[in-house]
Amino acid sequence: MVQSLERAFGLLELLDSLEDGGGVGLSQLGKELGLKLPTVHNILKTLVKLGYVEQDRASGKYLLSGKAALLGSRGKALKSLSEAGEYFARRVNAATGESVVLACYSCGMWRTLLHIDSQQPLAARGDLNYTENLYISATGRSILATLPEKDLKAYVARRGLPGEDWEGVGSEGALLAELAAMRERKLSLRRLGHVVALASPVLAPRRGLHAALGLYMPAVRFNPETEKSFARCLVDNAAALAAVLEN
Numbered sequence: 001m002v003q004s005l006e007r008a009f010g011l012l013e014l015l016d017s018l019e020d021g022g023g024v025g026l027s028q029l030g031k032e033l034g035l036k037l038p039t040v041h042n043i044l045k046t047l048v049k050l051g052y053v054e055q056d057r058a059s060g061k062y063l064l065s066g067k068a069a070l071l072g073s074r075g076k077a078l079k080s081l082s083e084a085g086e087y088f089a090r091r092v093n094a095a096t097g098e099s100v101v102l103a104c105y106s107c108g109m110w111r112t113l114l115h116i117d118s119q120q121p122l123a124a125r126g127d128l129n130y131t132e133n134l135y136i137s138a139t140g141r142s143i144l145a146t147l148p149e150k151d152l153k154a155y156v157a158r159r160g161l162p163g164e165d166w167e168g169v170g171s172e173g174a175l176l177a178e179l180a181a182m183r184e185r186k187l188s189l190r191r192l193g194h195v196v197a198l199a200s201p202v203l204a205p206r207r208g209l210h211a212a213l214g215l216y217m218p219a220v221r222f223n224p225e226t227e228k229s230f231a232r233c234l235v236d237n238a239a240a241l242a243a244v245l246e247n
Helices: 002-018 028-033 037-050 066-071 071-094 138-145 148-157 171-184 223-247
Strands: 053-055 062-064 101-105 107-115 188-192 195-204 209-218
Touching: 002 028, 002 037, 002 062, 002 071, 002 107, 002 148, 028 037, 037 053, 053 138, 066 101, 071 101, 071 195, 071 209, 071 223, 101 138, 101 188, 107 138, 138 171, 138 188, 138 195, 195 223, 209 223
Parallel strands: none
Antiparallel strands: 053 062, 101 107, 101 209, 188 195, 195 209
């Protein structure tokens, strides 16, 4: 039941951030959410019945109803994050030459807002758009480290410990220690096979946003020098983005 509610609110926020007046199609919603089309259709059917979503008879696309207006403030905040974030994400991409991602967390779900590919011949590629698992990415872990204590406890209680998704974190104490270290460094680092990922949180509490700016690269290009310079680049640009959002 909790999962269904999270998906329903995630879908509402997605509609609010994508809808441009003409509505959004079922296929696009399914792709963005990373869910099967029958699952998305069932959620939409319930939201239409409750009056929060409308379906255009001519195009078949879905859009938020007037009843959902009060739920739209988060979507507007995410739009601001995406718009302001593009400038800083492109700065990181230009400075490092690596793939860059801007991600956010809302209603229990991690979501990619912006992705910029590396133009180098050997580049790491990513296609994750939406997931409930914050443990599997550097941006997800970075966001998790900055959640309020109440929200963090609720997430761990709901999701459980990382298990195989986070090597070396087999207990709640180990998880909390890792997150505390990330908060202090303002940085998370994850190695997965031949890929290394770094991320820094975008702290904008006045906007109610939980987000992170990250990059990922082939492990062959990762060394102490790139780690230091890329980490500083991410931390500085994530802080600058947060300052823009909070002012």
